[in-house]
Amino acid sequence: xxxxxxxxxxxxxxxxxxxxxxxLDRSAGYYGREVGLELLRREDGRxxxxxxxxxxxxxxxxxxxxxxxRHTGLYHFALRLPERADLARWLAHxxxxxxxxxxxxxxxxxxAIYLTDPDGHGIEIYHDRPREVWExxxxxxxxxxxxxxxxxxxxLDDPASEPFEGLPAGTDMGHVHLQVAEIEDAVGxxxxxxxxxxxxxxxxxxxxxxxxxxxxxxxxxxWHSRGxxxxxxxxxxxxxxxxxxxxxxxxxxxxxxxxxxxxxxxAHPDGVLVxxxxxxxxxxxxx
Numbered sequence: 001x002x003x004x005x006x007x008x009x010x011x012x013x014x015x016x017x018x019x020x021x022x023x024l025d026r027s028a029g030y031y032g033r034e035v036g037l038e039l040l041r042r043e044d045g046r047x048x049x050x051x052x053x054x055x056x057x058x059x060x061x062x063x064x065x066x067x068x069x070r071h072t073g074l075y076h077f078a079l080r081l082p083e084r085a086d087l088a089r090w091l092a093h094x095x096x097x098x099x100x101x102x103x104x105x106x107x108x109x110x111x112a113i114y115l116t117d118p119d120g121h122g123i124e125i126y127h128d129r130p131r132e133v134w135e136x137x138x139x140x141x142x143x144x145x146x147x148x149x150x151x152x153x154x155x156l157d158d159p160a161s162e163p164f165e166g167l168p169a170g171t172d173m174g175h176v177h178l179q180v181a182e183i184e185d186a187v188g189x190x191x192x193x194x195x196x197x198x199x200x201x202x203x204x205x206x207x208x209x210x211x212x213x214x215x216x217x218x219x220x221x222x223w224h225s226r227g228x229x230x231x232x233x234x235x236x237x238x239x240x241x242x243x244x245x246x247x248x249x250x251x252x253x254x255x256x257x258x259x260x261x262x263x264x265x266x267a268h269p270d271g272v273l274v275x276x277x278x279x280x281x282x283x284x285x286x287x
Contacts, residue, residue: 006257008195009250010212014173015242015285016050017077018058021119022065022236030118031057034099035079035125036090036166051079052169060239067120070224071231072179072278074238076114076122079167080174086167087111087127088155093164104147109134109215111147119236126174128215138215139200142208176241177219178280181227183207185277186220193261194243194254217243230279240273240281248286255284 021027028047031037037049037057045061056079068074081087091113094101102114102122112126134141153159180186187207190196196209199216205223208216231237245251255265255272266273271285 004191004195006195008211009246011246012211013244014176014217015244016055016058017241018239019121020062020065020236020239021059024059024061026118027059038166051167051171056173065234065236068231068235068237070228072181072225072228073231073280074121075177075179075221076124078124078126078175080172081127082168082170084127085155088152089162089164090125092156092159092162106145106147108141108143134215142200142215175217179225180220180278183222189276190218193257240283242283242285244285244287246287251284251286
């Protein structure tokens with residue numbers, strides 16, 4: 001697998017995603033009740049939600065916005081839970097409170113549950129297997145098999161009565177999976193400009209990239225979006241994903257590589273905003 005002449009720091013992580021939604025009350029309620037995020041702040045048509053006091057999601061109201069559909073942008077954002085029992089607890093809550101799910105999968109590197117919000121934004125809630133299980137095996141072993149639900153719920157004494165009080169402190173944004181126009185262009189940007197390592201590629205229709213040997217911080221696919229354009233105004237869509245660099249200096253070095261590639265990074269109150277070849281916004285911030 002080809003490597004890049006540039007690299008992003010191993011300590012790079014993903015931060016909050018910001019989404020446009022049609023109805024802020026509806027969406028904030030959904031992410032509180034069904035997903036289990038806590039409302040941190042709400043003002044001027046924007047709500048900030050997270051876990052343990054850390055922001056993981058920003059919602060910006062665009063009244064009447066249409067679902068994004070087959071445009072480039074978000075496929076799903078992925079909330080990573082600290083312990084396997086946390087994922088079991090969330091699944092027990094979903095079953096008990098009848099939260100509609102899209103699917104449940106065993107990816108070898110992780111166990112994951114999928115759902116979608118009222119605007120059609122995809123959500124993954126997952127827990128990683130120990131790194132020693134999958135490290136060095138991502139390209140050959142990362143797959144999609146059925147989740148062993150009985151084994152997962154076996155983490156709990158009694159799933160039917162297990163209390164659920166929201167997502168625990170320590171929940172973070174494990175990765176963001178994007179719908180892009182072309183895989184080759186996406187890899188050329190995320191690997192050769194930003195500096196992520198290409199961990200796996202699937203038949204030219206999906207790619208998984210990461211910092212520090214993680215299985216993936218960024219996923220990209222063309223399953224529904226090959227050759228597509230960004231969602232137009234008035235659409236419930238991804239406004240930006242956040243890439244957290246370990247220092248301001250590292251953030252500025254990455255932004256400079258984007259500028260050298262011919263793009264004009266935009267100033268943002270929280271960092272520097274750049275765009276990938278599909279027009280997807282990426283907020284570069286410092287830890």
